[in-house]
Amino acid sequence: MKTIAFTNQKGGVGKTTSTINVGAGLCLQGKKVLMVDLDPQANLTYSLRMNSQRIDNTIYDVLKGRISPDEAIISHNGFDILPSSIDLSGAEMEFVNEPARETLLKNNLEKLGTGYDYILIDCPPNLGLLTLNAFTAVKEIFIVLQSEYLALHGLSKLMDVIRVVKERLNPDIAISGIICTLFDSRKNLNREVVDHIKDYFGDKVFKTIIRDNVALAEAPSHHKTIFEYDSESYGAKDYLALSKEIRNGH
Numbered sequence: 373m374k375t376i377a378f379t380n381q382k383g384g385v386g387k388t389t390s391t392i393n394v395g396a397g398l399c400l401q402g403k404k405v406l407m408v409d410l411d412p413q414a415n416l417t418y419s420l421r422m423n424s425q426r427i428d429n430t431i432y433d434v435l436k437g438r439i440s441p442d443e444a445i446i447s448h449n450g451f452d453i454l455p456s457s458i459d460l461s462g463a464e465m466e467f468v469n470e471p472a473r474e475t476l477l478k479n480n481l482e483k484l485g486t487g488y489d490y491i492l493i494d495c496p497p498n499l500g501l502l503t504l505n506a507f508t509a510v511k512e513i514f515i516v517l518q519s520e521y522l523a524l525h526g527l528s529k530l531m532d533v534i535r536v537v538k539e540r541l542n543p544d545i546a547i548s549g550i551i552c553t554l555f556d557s558r559k560n561l562n563r564e565v566v567d568h569i570k571d572y573f574g575d576k577v578f579k580t581i582i583r584d585n586v587a588l589a590e591a592p593s594h595h596k597t598i599f600e601y602d603s604e605s606y607g608a609k610d611y612l613a614l615s616k617e618i619r620n621g622h
């Protein structure tokens with residue numbers, strides 16, 4: 373079983389889009405996938421689920437210890453989702469006095485056993501307690517970077533946090549993949565940024581670069597993965613190629 377957190381404290385870089393469509397791509401290859409929405413914005417949840425479809429139990433109830441994770445899991449066309457909700461936005465404050473506050477997610481995911489091939493966690497855009505919980509619960513971290521100016525800005529802070537988690541909470545953790553997203557081949561700057569990211573991270577950077585593709589931005593409003601929404605789009609081609617690279621352990 374592979375456990376992977378998709379992270380970057382910078383907002384809007386494609387973490388949620390990548391979690392959903394890498395997960396869906398792995399599912400198309402016959403893998404059993406769980407996506408965990410660990411963001412109080414609940415973008416992953418609502419990108420796949422209509423607002424009108426009631427969600428009774430969420431990751432918040434799980435972390436609170438009210439229910440077990442399997443009671444919150446919902447399914448979507450072949451893969452599973454552990455949904456989030458706005459309730460989670462108070463988590464930092466609520467859990468502050470819990471002695472094991474960084475291991476709440478890890479302890480709960482362990483209750484699920486090893487039935488999944490992949491557990492993918494969509495992190496919120498900050499380095500707070502929820503992100504620490506993700507880093508404590510996984511073996512691998514994928515950093516998602518937008519192929520734009522300042523892509524690497526602020527990254528040293530993220531690396532510091534990962535180093536501290538590795539020392540104190542989770543010795544197994546490693547940055548195992550860098551995903552470059554929102555690539556626009558018409559912009560020379562985008563190429564330069566990707567070259568710069570490759571200089572910095574070497575062969576951790578996935579060969580598949582995710583292009584800027586409008587279908588990827590449209591699919592969530594139809595509550596669909598890119599493969600369900602437009603399987604011929606560049607977005608579908610790129611995320612299928614990326615998920616193959618991930619499956620083959622690049």
Ligand SMILES: Nc1ncnc2c1ncn2[C@@H]1O[C@H](COP(=O)(O)OP(=O)(O)OP(=O)(O)O)[C@@H](O)[C@H]1O
Nearest residue numbers: 383384385386387388389497554583584585588589
């Ligand atoms: N390759 C792409 N091409 C076009 N639009 C994209 C692409 N990837 C993501 N988007 C769009 O860009 C926006 C930000 O993407 P996304 O929500 O995945 O980022 P995020 O890092 O999860 O954001 P947040 O930090 O707020 O959680 C969304 O509207 C999404 O639909």
Ligand SMILES: [Mg+2]
Nearest residue numbers: 387388411415
């Ligand atoms: Mg997101």
